[in-house]
Amino acid sequence: MFRWFTAGESHGQGLMIILEGVPAGLxxxxxxxxxxxARRQRGYGRGGRMLIEQDRAHIMSGVRxxxxxxSPIGITLENKDWVNWQEAMSVAPVENMSQxxxxxxxxxxxxxxxxxxxxxxxxxxxxxxxLERASARETAARVAAGAVAIRLLEEFxxxxxxxxxxxxxVWAKPVEPINxxxxxxxxxxxxxxxxxxxxxxxxxxxxxxxxxVGGTVEVIAENVPxxxxxxxxxxxxxxxxxxxALMSINAVKAVSIGPGWEVVDLRGSQVHDVIxxxxxxxHPWQRLTNRAGGTEGGMSDGMPIVARFAIKPIATLRNPxxxxxxxxxxxxxxxxxxxxxxxxxxxxxxxxxxxxxxxADAFLExxxxxxxxxxxxxxxxxxxxxxxxxxxx
Ligand SMILES: Cc1cc2nc3c(=O)[nH]c(=O)nc-3n(C[C@H](O)[C@H](O)[C@H](O)COP(=O)(O)O)c2cc1C
Numbered sequence: 001m002f003r004w005f006t007a008g009e010s011h012g013q014g015l016m017i018i019l020e021g022v023p024a025g026l027x028x029x030x031x032x033x034x035x036x037x038a039r040r041q042r043g044y045g046r047g048g049r050m051l052i053e054q055d056r057a058h059i060m061s062g063v064r065x066x067x068x069x070x071s072p073i074g075i076t077l078e079n080k081d082w083v084n085w086q087e088a089m090s091v092a093p094v095e096n097m098s099q100x101x102x103x104x105x106x107x108x109x110x111x112x113x114x115x116x117x118x119x120x121x122x123x124x125x126x127x128x129x130x131l132e133r134a135s136a137r138e139t140a141a142r143v144a145a146g147a148v149a150i151r152l153l154e155e156f157x158x159x160x161x162x163x164x165x166x167x168x169x170v171w172a173k174p175v176e177p178i179n180x181x182x183x184x185x186x187x188x189x190x191x192x193x194x195x196x197x198x199x200x201x202x203x204x205x206x207x208x209x210x211x212x213v214g215g216t217v218e219v220i221a222e223n224v225p226x227x228x229x230x231x232x233x234x235x236x237x238x239x240x241x242x243x244x245a246l247m248s249i250n251a252v253k254a255v256s257i258g259p260g261w262e263v264v265d266l267r268g269s270q271v272h273d274v275i276x277x278x279x280x281x282x283h284p285w286q287r288l289t290n291r292a293g294g295t296e297g298g299m300s301d302g303m304p305i306v307a308r309f310a311i312k313p314i315a316t317l318r319n320p321x322x323x324x325x326x327x328x329x330x331x332x333x334x335x336x337x338x339x340x341x342x343x344x345x346x347x348x349x350x351x352x353x354x355x356x357x358x359x360a361d362a363f364l365e366x367x368x369x370x371x372x373x374x375x376x377x378x379x380x381x382x383x384x385x386x387x388x389x390x391x392x393x
Pocket of ligand 1: 047114134250341347
């Protein structure tokens with residue numbers, strides 16, 4: 001059974017991750033995880049925090065001499081900003097809190113953030129108790145966990161990518177095939193350079209106005225074997241699991257697989273992907289199109305998995321919205337503290353991590369294995385059977 005958890009507050013000492021169920025014998029290193037963490041920290045429109053945090057994963061357990069042991073993998077990420085928050089975020093009670101520490105208390109609720117429901121639900125008198133965990137700093141932990149999943153999937157030829165499709169109403173034109181190196185170099189992780197410069201301008205304009213912008217991001221998983229997930233139970237369907245994983249990313253408001261909402265006005269003959277006669281025994285089921293986005297009946301169908309998600313504009317505005325004070329209920333301007341203007345570019349990296357974690361889970365559910373060679377044997381044995389019955393048996 002593959003499972004994982006994260007812990008950690010945005011300005012606490014750091015983040016922790018535990019991953020269980022990764023087969024023994026997988027190569028993994030802090031540097032490998034570091035590559036993914038660095039990708040999450042880039043992107044035009046991020047706030048000052050990213051200049052402070054240069055994330056470095058520290059593997060605490062589950063790995064020996066560069067190979068996983070099959071035991072839980074423990075990873076920590078230090079919060080470099082902790083030095084400035086030791087009093088305000090102290091684990092132990094603080095007597096005679098300094099004025100600076102007291103100023104860290106937040107009562108001016110931000111519309112659109114977790115502040116109001118979180119404070120009511122947990123009975124807090126300081127919104128900081130909510131925002132520290134609702135902050136997307138937690139997504140660094142997901143990216144570290146996702147890096148382990150990506151490493152596992154890589155062993156079986158599965159590759160994940162992401163790109164930004166829109167920011168602040170500026171849409172990229174479809175690019176086919178996408179040059180993934182140029183996406184990595186794009187300041188907004190967009191495959192269309194012309195749209196990318198207009199996206200940068202949209203971010204600049206929002207920043208100038210003390211405002212924020214959201215966007216649309218696409219994650220693509222290539223070479224996913226046919227048959228991950230299952231049609232037999234609602235909570236084991238692969239498309240449903242991907243949707244939940246992506247929707248759980250902070251500020252994500254919609255998820256679609258393949259063309260999603262676009263199919264509603266089309267006829268069936270315009271939507272479904274015609275299956276071609278077998279011409280290559282290594283790739284028995286070929287389609288001319290991938291409108292299903294790589295899943296049919298809650299299972300991967302052997303085509304690339306394409307999932308899009310919409311991310312709302314950030315709730316912390318330099319030019320804050322009207323709100324009320326938690327103590328008095330009187331009109332105030334919402335709280336502002338250092339914040340991003342647009343989070344769509346890093347959200348793609350987080351989306352890749354979340355899709356990789358779902359796929360790794362579904363992959364291990366299908367192929368099992370306490371060691372990588374055992375997983376591989378099961379995988380290869382299965383792959384020999386996935387063609388037209390008369391040719392493959
Ligand atoms: C990569 C990333 C960075 C984010 N940065 C900020 C930020 O700087 N300020 C902020 O208010 N919200 C930021 N958010 C969004 C909030 O974390 C999110 O809106 C909040 O948790 C409320 O949850 P909800 O929008 O899903 O309802 C970010 C989200 C992501 C994915």
